[in-house]
Amino acid sequence: xxxxxxxxxxxxxxxxxxxxxxxxxxxxxxxxxxxxxxxxxxxxxxxxxxxxxxxxxxxxxxxxxxxxxxxxxxxxxxxxxxxxxxxxxxxxxxxxxxxxxxxxxxxxxxxxxxxxxxxxxxxxxxxxxxxxxxxxxxxxxxxxxxxxxxxxxxxxxxxxxxxxxxxxxxxxxxxxxxxxxxxxxxxxxxxxxx
Numbered sequence: 001x002x003x004x005x006x007x008x009x010x011x012x013x014x015x016x017x018x019x020x021x022x023x024x025x026x027x028x029x030x031x032x033x034x035x036x037x038x039x040x041x042x043x044x045x046x047x048x049x050x051x052x053x054x055x056x057x058x059x060x061x062x063x064x065x066x067x068x069x070x071x072x073x074x075x076x077x078x079x080x081x082x083x084x085x086x087x088x089x090x091x092x093x094x095x096x097x098x099x100x101x102x103x104x105x106x107x108x109x110x111x112x113x114x115x116x117x118x119x120x121x122x123x124x125x126x127x128x129x130x131x132x133x134x135x136x137x138x139x140x141x142x143x144x145x146x147x148x149x150x151x152x153x154x155x156x157x158x159x160x161x162x163x164x165x166x167x168x169x170x171x172x173x174x175x176x177x178x179x180x181x182x183x184x185x186x187x188x189x190x191x192x193x194x
Contacts, residue, residue, distance in 0.1 A: 004127040020044040020152040032124030046150040049114035071097040107148045116159045
């Protein structure tokens, strides 16, 4: 079972709220021209996200400054030689190059970045595949790592706050902020079980 529609008719933020309030699990696929994003939910909570602009996990760790290139290269070489092949996150943790908590933090930042990206898309389509959790990031669940499990409402509020502070936000974002203030924010805040 799934539901789908156009971003022009139902804003992505409203779809995410519907998923959250219903406590649904599945993957929200969003397309806007050549851009694509996948956001994973489990019982209404954000667990993963990817967009066509996403980096791979090793690249995210490098960009965050929590991993150096030689450590990544050692991990990639070790990963290539093993059978069965473990995820790069597993290899990095096993080698002591990073920790599960650091990986969780970096993946959480990527989830927020993807949500911010898709909220800015003024047009496109979405499709929520109920109970179809697509593996969106290569480190989503491995032994010993804390689960990435973020409150959808909190992420939306933080992303909107960051967008509001961005004085260079495009007109579509300003309209979204205005809409959220007028009708959505108070309604959703009152229904939050926080």
